[in-house]
Amino acid sequence: MxxxxxxxxxxxxxxxxxxxxxxxxxxxxxxxxxxxxxxxxxxxxxxxxxxxxxxxxxxxxxxxxxxxxxxxxxxxxxxxxxxxxxxxxxxxxxxxxxxxxxxxxxxxxxxxxxxxxxxxxxxxxxxxxxxxxxxxxxxxxxxxxxxxxxxxxxxxxxxxxxxxxxxxxxxxxxxxxxxxxxxxxADVSTAARLAPVYRPSSVPITRTMHIDSNGVAAAGIALGLAALAKLTRPKSRLWLVPALAAAPVAAFFRDPERDLPDDESAVVAAADGRVLSVERLTDERFGDGEFLRIAVFLSVLDVHVNRSPVAGKVVDYFVADGGFAAAMRPAAEHNVAAYTVLETERGTVVVAQRTGLIARRIVQRAPVGSLLARGERIGLIRFGSRTDVYLPAEAADPLVGPGDRVIGGASVIARWS
CATH class of the missing domain: 3.40.50.150 (Vaccinia Virus protein VP39)
Structure with a gap:
């Protein structure tokens, strides 16, 4: 045959x-x-x-x-x-x-x-x-x-x-x-008919809680260092330091399942954390007109997996050089940041993943050309950081203010007009 x-x-x-x-x-x-x-x-x-x-x-x-x-x-x-x-x-x-x-x-x-x-x-x-x-x-x-x-x-x-x-x-x-x-x-309208894609990069721990593969790797390195310390200095308790650090390091990379709101006009938070600011501004990098920017600070205790706030098509991705100021301070606006630009049926939407004082590593997993469902995982930032969402100012109404706590993929931060 x-x-x-x-x-x-x-x-x-x-x-x-x-x-x-x-x-x-x-x-x-x-x-x-x-x-x-x-x-x-x-x-x-x-x-x-x-x-x-x-x-x-x-x-x-x-x-x-x-x-x-x-x-x-x-x-x-x-x-x-x-x-x-x-x-x-x-x-x-x-x-x-x-x-x-x-x-x-x-x-x-x-x-x-x-x-x-x-x-x-x-x-x-x-x-x-x-x-x-x-x-x-x-x-x-x-x-x-x-x-x-x-x-x-x-x-x-x-x-x-x-x-x-x-x-x-x-x-x-x-x-x-x-x-x-x-x-x-692909036609950008297709994104609205998609559910978040299944990704094996998250290792299931329970039915509702996963650990991102970065966390598994980090915990494995910590345990490897503990084994090496125990082998080279068997009488010392130095091995306990990396061994005890493995669990909290893995927990930092936790990746819980989230229930998306049923309202199709809702824009969801791109990350867990506290809202730092809600403001209107212009940014010629993303096109003409005003944008509504909602900035969220992520502490080291927050989930650091980032999600797409809306359904759309990735049309651009770039990294801007900068410093490493504390993410909760205004100077963090000029930190190293990765920008994922989405084309949507309502206009251009941008997710900015900003580094912080401790965070020095941004992971972005949404290639140019890919279609993202609302709430779909797009990457993560290692340790304390900030995530900004830019929305067309004339098309979206903010529903949060400074000091509010939001949950990535679940909290509604704005609604399309």
């Missing part, structure tokens, strides 16, 4: 499978779209986590087209899908070859890409041909050296040009890197 030309071939070392966590990450773009949508799953196999994750993401009105990894897999696929019942079976069609499928809004490669650079480029071109304008292609690649023949290099290049999101799934054998690619611009 011959394999479909668009289906990636496993590397000589053996097949690479996607576990449940990796499958959920690969199909995240499918799961976050509200309303009817079309999707294409290429290289599907029965009884796999990827197929089950894609089926679980279906909503009424959706249509999922499935291309089997091998022509002989069709019978098993039909039986597997039929077991879900008629509600699912009516929303899925199986075709023998990718050329028989209609273009879709979301295309998923069920098998990781492991071939050469040229093979990977050809595969991506075939998958891209099945995307409608503004559609998203989700593919995976092993994240360990020696597991591909060049696919990882080519995907890194493609992600730099067309990437709208990349996630590393460590809990897979082997670890995988999931890339989401968009080759043509």
């Amino acid at each position: 011959t394999q479909s030309p668009a289906v990636p071939t496993p590397a000589p070392q053996g097949p690479v499978r996607l576990g449940e966590r990796a499958a959920r990450t690969l199909t995240a773009e499918l799961a976050r779209h509200h309303g009817s949508k079309t999707a294409l799953l290429v290289g599907a196999q029965a009884d796999t986590a990827v197929l089950d994750a894609a089926i679980s993401a279906l909503l009424p009105g959706d249509l999922l087209t499935v291309v089997p990894a091998e022509p002989g897999d069709t019978t098993r696929l039909r039986a597997h899908i039929a077991a879900y019942g008629p509600w699912v079976a009516d929303r899925i069609q199986i075709v023998n070859d990718i050329t028989d499928a209609q273009p879709a809004e979301i295309v998923l490669a069920a098998l990781p890409l492991t071939g050469t650079v040229d093979e990977t480029r050809a595969t991506l071109a075939q998958l891209d041909a099945q995307l409608v304008k503004g559609g998203v292609l989700a593919v995976s690649v092993p994240a360990m050296p020696g597991k591909t023949e060049g696919a990882d290099t080519e995907l890194d290049r493609q992600a730099a040009l067309f990437g709208v999101g990349t996630d590393l799934v460590v809990l897979n054998q082997p670890p995988l890197r999931i890339h989401r690619l968009r080759y043509t611009p």
Whole structure:
């Protein structure tokens, strides 16, 4: 039997499978779209986590087209899908070859890409041909050296040009890197129909509380230093210092789930903290007209994960040089800051992540071209800091004032007029 030309071939070392966590990450773009949508799953196999994750993401009105990894897999696929019942079976069609499928809004490669650079480029071109304008292609690649023949290099290049999101799934054998690619611009109105995307960068602790991967890494470093101190100086209690610091360091990077307000006209806080100021100003970097700026100070005890205050499309991102004044002081306005510029249906919205006296590291995870749902995580700032939200002054009415406490992704700081 011959394999479909668009289906990636496993590397000589053996097949690479996607576990449940990796499958959920690969199909995240499918799961976050509200309303009817079309999707294409290429290289599907029965009884796999990827197929089950894609089926679980279906909503009424959706249509999922499935291309089997091998022509002989069709019978098993039909039986597997039929077991879900008629509600699912009516929303899925199986075709023998990718050329028989209609273009879709979301295309998923069920098998990781492991071939050469040229093979990977050809595969991506075939998958891209099945995307409608503004559609998203989700593919995976092993994240360990020696597991591909060049696919990882080519995907890194493609992600730099067309990437709208990349996630590393460590809990897979082997670890995988999931890339989401968009080759043509998306309509900004699509963002309003999205839910915050699932990201494996947060490690679940409980059902409602996660720890960002930065926290896991920081806690691991602290425990490593404790082990090294214990090994080199076994009679000393110096090892207790980094060992006891591991828990509070991890807690600093906590990433709780948040319930978004139902009001679609509500603008939510980009961060937890205390409102420092609410003012109107102009800033030629973001365009003509006045902006309403709401500045929030984050103490070291606040959650430091930042979220998008509105639904929109990332059209620019830049970092402005500056100092490291205490974040609660007016001079912090001139600190080092990262600006994420969003195009929305109401105008330009900007989120500024500002460093503070202690904070010296800004993490931004929303590439230019990506669509953000309201309340979606866009990054974090390490230790005390400040986050500013700029809104079109004539289109938004503030609902908070200096001294108010706000919760990122949950508190309403303004409302569209």
